[in-house]
Amino acid sequence: MAASQSDPLENVLETAIEEGGDGEISVGDLLDMFGHRSFGPIITLLGLLVVLPPIGAIPGLPAVVGLVILLFSLQILIGADHIWMPSFVEKQSIEASKLEKAEGNVKPWLKRIDRMITERLSWATGKPATYLAAVAVSILALLMIPLELVPFAVAAPGAAIVLFGLALVARDGALMLAGFAATAAAVTITILFVPWDQVAGWF
Numbered sequence: 001m002a003a004s005q006s007d008p009l010e011n012v013l014e015t016a017i018e019e020g021g022d023g024e025i026s027v028g029d030l031l032d033m034f035g036h037r038s039f040g041p042i043i044t045l046l047g048l049l050v051v052l053p054p055i056g057a058i059p060g061l062p063a064v065v066g067l068v069i070l071l072f073s074l075q076i077l078i079g080a081d082h083i084w085m086p087s088f089v090e091k092q093s094i095e096a097s098k099l100e101k102a103e104g105n106v107k108p109w110l111k112r113i114d115r116m117i118t119e120r121l122s123w124a125t126g127k128p129a130t131y132l133a134a135v136a137v138s139i140l141a142l143l144m145i146p147l148e149l150v151p152f153a154v155a156a157p158g159a160a161i162v163l164f165g166l167a168l169v170a171r172d173g174a175l176m177l178a179g180f181a182a183t184a185a186a187v188t189i190t191i192l193f194v195p196w197d198q199v200a201g202w203f
Helices: 008-020 027-034 039-051 061-077 096-116 127-147 155-170 173-193 196-200
Strands: 024-026 093-095
Touching: 008 027, 008 039, 008 096, 024 027, 024 096, 027 039, 039 061, 039 127, 039 155, 061 127, 061 155, 093 096, 127 155, 127 173, 155 173
Parallel strands: none
Antiparallel strands: 024 093
């Protein structure tokens, strides 16, 4: 299944909620749902998990999401024919009810954003741009780990990832360029606000 170019934000959330039913949806379910090579819709949804309340506030979730995105984007970069995830990562799940609550909280905003998305600046969504986007997404995924130490800061890389995902789904070059600008902002936030002495203590 692929995300639609029409209303891509609503589409990826609704698809995940429908597939999850009344139970839980796992990383493996997402990969099966959107296809192991569907870079755009998968990273859009994973980015939304970090950005949307109350899901993004779940302790440890941004780090897990970052790991999934990193594994996914690195394999895209090396041209893997089939995306591989460790079984413990594929089994990581979230309750469908939390996805529904998040969608209910922000649905009016999602509709407004979807109305602004359109196919434009196609040169910025071609193969070279997609490769560069995968590099940027890999960096953003890594940033999620130290940014968990800064309240609400994981929303910065999460939002940039959503921009890249939407750009690829809708072939919107303006969003792709916005994604690169948001990546620069997320890197700056990480450098300035992460308590690096605490990060050093992890090693």
